[in-house]
Amino acid sequence: MRVYALHGWEVSTAQAREIQLSLAKRVVTENGVIKPRLVAGIDISAPDTQGVARGAVVILRYPEFSIVEVEIAEDKIDFPYIPGLLSFRESPLILAACKKVCNAPDLIMIDGQGIAHPRRFGLASHVGLFLDLPTIGCAKSILCGRHQTVGEEAGSHAELLDNGKLIGAALRTKTRVKPVYVSVGHRIDLASALQWVIKCCRGYRLPEPTRLAHLAAAGRLVFEPDSHRSEFDHDDR
DNA sequence: GCGACAG
DNA sequence: ATCTTGTCGC
Numbered sequence: 106m107r108v109y110a111l112h113g114w115e116v117s118t119a120q121a122r123e124i125q126l127s128l129a130k131r132v133v134t135e136n137g138v139i140k141p142r143l144v145a146g147i148d149i150s151a152p153d154t155q156g157v158a159r160g161a162v163v164i165l166r167y168p169e170f171s172i173v174e175v176e177i178a179e180d181k182i183d184f185p186y187i188p189g190l191l192s193f194r195e196s197p198l199i200l201a202a203c204k205k206v207c208n209a210p211d212l213i214m215i216d217g218q219g220i221a222h223p224r225r226f227g228l229a230s231h232v233g234l235f236l237d238l239p240t241i242g243c244a245k246s247i248l249c250g251r252h253q254t255v256g257e258e259a260g261s262h263a264e265l266l267d268n269g270k271l272i273g274a275a276l277r278t279k280t281r282v283k284p285v286y287v288s289v290g291h292r293i294d295l296a297s298a299l300q301w302v303i304k305c306c307r308g309y310r311l312p313e314p315t316r317l318a319h320l321a322a323a324g325r326l327v328f329e330p331d332s333h334r335s336e337f338d339h340d341d342r
Numbered sequence: 343g344c345g346a347c348a349g
Numbered sequence: 350a351t352c353t354t355g356t357c358g359c
Contacts, residue, residue, distance in 0.1 A: 151349075151350045186350080188347035195349075217348050227348065248348045286348085 121190050122224060129226040131234055135294040139239055141167045144305065145210035146314025147202075147232065149195050150322040156181045160198035161321035163314060163328075164208045168304070170313050175321050175328045178202035188248065189223050192231035199232055210238065212293075212301060214314040218242045219290035219298075221265055221273035223249050233291025240290030241298040242273070243315050247286055255284050260303060262287075274299055278306045285310065 116124070144167045152158040157179060164174040178201035184194040195217070218227030219242030227248065233240030250267035252275040259280045265273040265288070273288030276299060287302050289295050305312035311319065320326035 149349080186349060188349090191348055222348080229348095242348085244348050246348065247346095249346090 116193075118187060118190065121193055125190075125192075125222075125224040125226040125231075128231070128234060129220075129224055132220060132226065132230045132289075133292045134220065134289045136239060136292045136297075139212055139293060139297060139301070141211040141301070143167065143173060143208055143210040143212075144301075144314050145206075145213040146215075146312075146316070146318035147199055147213060148216040148315060148318035148322045149198055150324075152182045156183070158182045158198060159322050159324070160195070160202040161318045162199070162202045162206055163317045163321050163326070164206065164210055165314055165317070170305075170307065172317070172328050174206060174208045175326065176202050176205040177321065178205065191217055192226070192228040195228055196231050196235070199228075200235060203232075203236060213238055213240045213290070214243050214302065214305065214312055215240055215290060216243065216245070216311075216315050216319065218244050218248050218286065219273065219288035221248060221250055221267070221286060221288035225272070227288070227290075229288070229290030237292075239292040241293060241302060242286075242288040242290045243302055243312060244286040244288075245283075245311075247275075257281050259306070262299060271295070276302060278302070278312065279308070279310050282310050285312075 146163045149160045160178045215229040219229035229240045229242030250265040252263040255263045262274045262276040275284040277284045
């Protein structure tokens with residue numbers, strides 16, 4: 106069994122899975138009513154040829170969706186991509202970017218699963234637990250679980266079940282476009298998570314927090330303090 | 343044993 | 350995640 110460097114420690118993939126099982130017990134899957142004033146979106150870029158990637162966190166005012174802050178962390182990624190162990194690969198960079206944030210968000214949306222994970226401890230839960238903030242997992246595809254057909258209209262959703270257990274929902278965020286997969290990250294319930302993802306959608310498949318974080322991680326989101334956002338288009342590389 | 347498998 | 354141009358539709 107191979108071992109990987111993680112925060113200065115050497116862990117085998119088996120140990121990484123044990124760690125997840127242990128941490129999953131601390132995840133909180135409900136909370137009071139959340140009325141976010143600041144919502145954060147988090148994503149990470151794919152590593153370049155030298156293994157360097159960028160983690161981005163974008164802080165947005167709700168419900169205006171104006172950008173308050175953008176923070177980036179850049180570093181070499183060493184942990185490989187292994188389905189189910191994504192958080193060990195991405196969380197270090199994400200947490201590094203979060204440490205730079207001045208405007209603490211009330212809610213965070215992350216590009217990955219929350220508890221819709223084999224050991225109920227996906228990236229969004231991992232980050233939520235480490236930051237002790239409400240997080241929502243909003244992934245573009247399924248890691249585990251199944252669901253019935255989702256209505257074609259924006260807002261339609263279906264339960265995501267794993268061996269009969271409700272672990273999340275498939276949500277159509279845009280009419281006739283592939284659904285996204287929403288799950289509890291930490292300190293929120295599924296109904297609220299679904300509600301906030303829906304309320305953060307602005308005509309794109311991905312909700313604004315995650316969509317802008319993706320652009321920021323790719324270096325395609327320009328933010329001038331106290332001004333408005335400007336997104337580059339698809340041909341100015 | 344075989345297939346599936348967040349980014 | 351990435352490889353990839355133009356094209357169709359709102």
